[in-house]
Amino acid sequence: MSPNSFISFTVTVLLSLTILLANPESQESSEPDTPVTRFQNYLRIKTAHPNPDYASAVSYLNSQAQSIGLQSRTFQFTPNKPLLLLTWPGSDPTLPSLLLNSHLDSVPAEPSKWAHPPFAAHRTPGGDIFARGAQDDKCIAIQYLEAIRNLKASNFNPIRTVHVSYVPDEEIGGMDGAAKFAVSEEFKELKVGFVLDEGQANPGDEFRVFYADRTPWNLIVKAKGMPGHGSRMFDNSAMENLMKSIELMTRFRETQFDEVKAGNAVNSEVISVNPVYLKSGIVSGDGFAMNMQPSEAEAGFNIRIPPTVDPDLVKKRIAEEWAPEARNLTYQLIENGPTRDYMGRPLMTPTDDSNPWWSVFKQAIAAAGGKLAKPEILASTTDARFMRQQGIPTLGFSPMTNTPILLHEHDEFLKDTIFLKGIKIYESIISALSSFEGGTQ
């Protein structure tokens, strides 16, 4: 190396160092290690579908668990779909345990539509952390751990055992994740008495809590009929028979939606019936043959059933009114998940004094200075349904107040102060729930 090239080499190294130090995101070792940076690092793992990097997420969470001193196990109920279970043993293992659940995966993001790259976890000067998964649901994944870290540091010892589970595939239905976990021997051995799973943000200043999900059904209605010339009027064409169904379903949809519009119910408390596709016509060239009435027609509907409704009555309505054989219709009903628990009860967790966990949970929020909103039914679904199916009381809860609801949307973000306040809320909840002894089993 000549003296000149040595100088130029040194300058280059110094310049690179300066650039690295000025940009904390490009060099992790120079980054402070705090709850917020640990949250950011978890957000940077690309766990979005269709190719979620489960291995990196599990390895990261495992390293956190080790630094806190939690026991750790990884299950593969489905190959390449790991499920991480962390355990903080309680002093009385005979008592039912507490389970804190979150999912590892996220929905995809379209980077070009975001103000900040969805996997950079950029933190604005105002403290907003932008990332896919910031609200749904990587916040709670880290908050659980940070709360336990703080409780351990304060020498708190739980009486009940506390488990933390990280499950794959929630965003694609959970069938290879929480569904298999909840019916496994390994799960039974945990003797879970109460579960906390994800909830949703609130633009207001109360914490939302969910005691049930709606069950999603897909309904496909197919019609067959005599084909005919486009000019002819005749009865019972495939189109006519299908359109009659659409008419009846639309009318039913209106009765439900009117309740919402009149303020008698919120969206998640009624049955939603939304048409999602229509398929028919005889393809010809770039379009359709306009002088032919087709012999087949099909429509698809997304239906959501709240737990307050008897699903058998909806099935009866489908068979007799919406897709009856008498109108030459056939249908396929795909039920994506349970509507009843193993005892045949609706999948609802009581939020009154009949559920001793509820009272403790409610008091713990108040003790941390939080206000709880009126318990709600979630309009969509989460893995909580698989736990409720086992008869285990389960609440959906993500401590995000004063935050716009951005799950699955562009520019999903969570403010650092809200994230940090959530840790305090969980400290209160975990310490209360893990140290209450009476009232249950």
Ligand SMILES: *[C@@H]1O[C@H](CO)[C@@H](O)[C@H](O)[C@H]1NC(C)=O
């Ligand atoms: C159903 O199909 C049968 C046989 O093609 C036909 O005779 C009948 O009129 C059809 N009924 C309706 C309601 O479409």
Ligand SMILES: [Zn+2]
């Ligand atoms: Zn989620």
